[in-house]
Amino acid sequence: MEPPLITLSNISKTYREGKTEVKALENVSLVVNKGETVGIIGESGCGKTTLSQITLGLLKQDTGHVRMIDENGKKLDEKLFYQTISSVFQDPWGSLNPRMSIFNSIAEPLVITRNFDKHEIKKRVYQVIDQVQLNTELLDKYPHTLSGGQRQRAAIARALISDPTLIILDEPTSALDVSVQAQILNLLKDLQEQNNLSYIFISHDLPVVMYLSHRIAVLYRGQIIEEGSSTDLMGQQIHPYTKQLFSSAFGKNKLDKAILDEVLDSSDQKVGCIYEFRCPEKLTQCANEAPNLIKVDSGREVACFLQPQKQTETK
Amino acid sequence: MFSSINIFGLKRSIFLPGLFIFALIVASLLIPGLSPYSEDIRGAVHFEESNLSPSFSHYFGTDAAGRDIFTLTVRAALTSLGIGFGVVILAMFIGTPLGLIAGMKGKWIDEIIMRIVDGFLAFPPLVLPLIITSALGPSINNIVIGIAISWFPWYVRIARSQAIVLKNQDYVLASRSFGGSSTHIILKHILPNSLPPIIVQASIDAGYAILVAAGLSFIGLGAHPPQVEWGLMITQARAHFLDQWWTVTFPGLFIFMTVISFNLIGDGLRETLNLNNREE
Numbered sequence: 001m002e003p004p005l006i007t008l009s010n011i012s013k014t015y016r017e018g019k020t021e022v023k024a025l026e027n028v029s030l031v032v033n034k035g036e037t038v039g040i041i042g043e044s045g046c047g048k049t050t051l052s053q054i055t056l057g058l059l060k061q062d063t064g065h066v067r068m069i070d071e072n073g074k075k076l077d078e079k080l081f082y083q084t085i086s087s088v089f090q091d092p093w094g095s096l097n098p099r100m101s102i103f104n105s106i107a108e109p110l111v112i113t114r115n116f117d118k119h120e121i122k123k124r125v126y127q128v129i130d131q132v133q134l135n136t137e138l139l140d141k142y143p144h145t146l147s148g149g150q151r152q153r154a155a156i157a158r159a160l161i162s163d164p165t166l167i168i169l170d171e172p173t174s175a176l177d178v179s180v181q182a183q184i185l186n187l188l189k190d191l192q193e194q195n196n197l198s199y200i201f202i203s204h205d206l207p208v209v210m211y212l213s214h215r216i217a218v219l220y221r222g223q224i225i226e227e228g229s230s231t232d233l234m235g236q237q238i239h240p241y242t243k244q245l246f247s248s249a250f251g252k253n254k255l256d257k258a259i260l261d262e263v264l265d266s267s268d269q270k271v272g273c274i275y276e277f278r279c280p281e282k283l284t285q286c287a288n289e290a291p292n293l294i295k296v297d298s299g300r301e302v303a304c305f306l307q308p309q310k311q312t313e314t315k
Numbered sequence: 316m317f318s319s320i321n322i323f324g325l326k327r328s329i330f331l332p333g334l335f336i337f338a339l340i341v342a343s344l345l346i347p348g349l350s351p352y353s354e355d356i357r358g359a360v361h362f363e364e365s366n367l368s369p370s371f372s373h374y375f376g377t378d379a380a381g382r383d384i385f386t387l388t389v390r391a392a393l394t395s396l397g398i399g400f401g402v403v404i405l406a407m408f409i410g411t412p413l414g415l416i417a418g419m420k421g422k423w424i425d426e427i428i429m430r431i432v433d434g435f436l437a438f439p440p441l442v443l444p445l446i447i448t449s450a451l452g453p454s455i456n457n458i459v460i461g462i463a464i465s466w467f468p469w470y471v472r473i474a475r476s477q478a479i480v481l482k483n484q485d486y487v488l489a490s491r492s493f494g495g496s497s498t499h500i501i502l503k504h505i506l507p508n509s510l511p512p513i514i515v516q517a518s519i520d521a522g523y524a525i526l527v528a529a530g531l532s533f534i535g536l537g538a539h540p541p542q543v544e545w546g547l548m549i550t551q552a553r554a555h556f557l558d559q560w561w562t563v564t565f566p567g568l569f570i571f572m573t574v575i576s577f578n579l580i581g582d583g584l585r586e587t588l589n590l591n592n593r594e595e
Contacts, residue, residue: 082494
């Protein structure tokens with residue numbers, strides 16, 4: 001099997017502000033293969049953005065490492081890293097500099113690398129805006145004259161211009177209208193096929209993640225609690241949190257409001273399972289012992305005491 | 316950088332004071348050629364015509380040396396506006412880079428820059444320019460340096476606060492994720508986006524700089540005869556102003572109108588620039 005494109009292993013990150021500590025990520029490991037979309041889903045404050053910023057090199061992790069390899073299986077150095085990995089942010093109103101023309105914004109990654117002359121840059125810009133189906137007339141315009149969808153297309157064009165192999169999509173559609181969301185998602189899907197791209201798709205919107213992802217990791221309070229292919233997850237959710245997430249997203253029943261309202265103090269040092277507060281199916285051991293992320297099936301991992309035994313029994 | 320602002324779409328609140336300043340610049344450049352009393356600018360005296368009240372031959376009257384006050388007042392605008400622009404440009408050039416670096420880098424660099432800046436701000440507003448100008452020796456250039464040195468801390472503060480806000484914007488994060496260096500980010504992202512409030516502050520300060528410069532000239536630290544400057548004109552006439560009201564009134568009125576104009580331009584710019592931001 002081909003080695004994974006990017007490997008994150010045992011990433012931990014703790015934010016410290018005076019005496020209070022907030023564990024944003026704890027022992028998160030993730031692999032992304034070539035041409036694959038990995039969805040990361042979780043509620044706000046679960047560490048999604050921290051994970052994307054660490055992967056992009058914007059934040060330094062406390063422990064663990066991010067490794068990318070090139071075609072020959074060699075580890076990438078920093079400069080190539082920036083070119084192989086790229087990102088689209090959530091807010092198309094904030095991700096483009098209001099005082100830069102669309103052309104300059106899209107061309108910025110190439111300008112930074114300083115490996116291209118003006119003519120090449122222009123050629124590349126026209127190529128990518130054609131790929132994202134953006135009108136060439138918009139190139140001289142400034143972001144405030146564009147619609148949300150057009151801006152997000154421009155942001156995607158900027159992410160594509162350095163010819164990356166991996167794009168991190170941090171809630172790329174959550175700020176857009178539903179009709180525009182669908183267009184952008186389809187565009188992302190087409191681009192993936194054309195350019196053999198890998199995506200890390202970060203969102204709290206389960207249907208959107210399901211639509212695009214091959215594999216999904218469920219993040220809860222900085223830890224991955226369940227991971228599996230999207231078809232497997234859709235078919236059966238093992239972790240109680242994933243169950244609740246799916247049932248609320250696909251309308252079977254709403255998330256118990258009492259559970260959601262519970263104040264989460266992420267700074268406390270908890271011995272047991274992180275989900276024990278909210279869990280409707282908790283066992284006595286959950287309060288004293290934290291379950292590890294265990295492989296229950298091929299490509300399927302869960303951090304819960306309840307399920308692995310059941311899984312082996314049915315087999 | 317003001318590509319989004321149409322000159323003709325500027326608010327009337329900018330247009331009128333802007334026109335006044337522009338007319339003043341043009342008039343002060345042309346007056347030596349147009350006025351029949353242009354030799355007065357170079358210090359000619361006509362004691363036979365001293366202390367004449369305003370009339371059609373001398374619109375603003377004449378001073379104790381018989382010089383035409385209209386010609387002098389208009390010509391003095393060049394000195395005063397030069398001081399105003401000089402001060403804000405110098406203060407901006409010193410203050411903005413320091414503030415941007417402090418805001419971007421944070422930590423100990425920020426601490427050092429801001430504590431030095433606090434030291435400058437500890438002086439009462441008029442005292443520091445007074446000390447610097449008297450130490451360097453009284454002249455118009457030294458007035459500009461003195462005022463600029465005591466005012467640049469405000470630009471450091473504005474630039475720093477802008478940098479702190481802007482460095483966490485998504486487009487800055489995106490630029491960093493593409494490998495953009497600090498220099499690239501400051502020049503391409505932070506500086507262009509932090510200019511509007513700095514320019515607003517500069518246009519308001521230009522007026523106050525003229526006022527302070529006139530004050531320093533009044534106490535003898537600035538312009539010297541035969542230079543013409545509004546503050547100097549008032550100080551030369553202060554012995555006679557109870558009998559000859561026109562000798563101090565017209566230079567004073569011009570100081571007043573210029574300061575007001577710069578203030579209105581600053582306010583108007585603030586409105587225009589904010590409006591554009593909100594549309595985004």
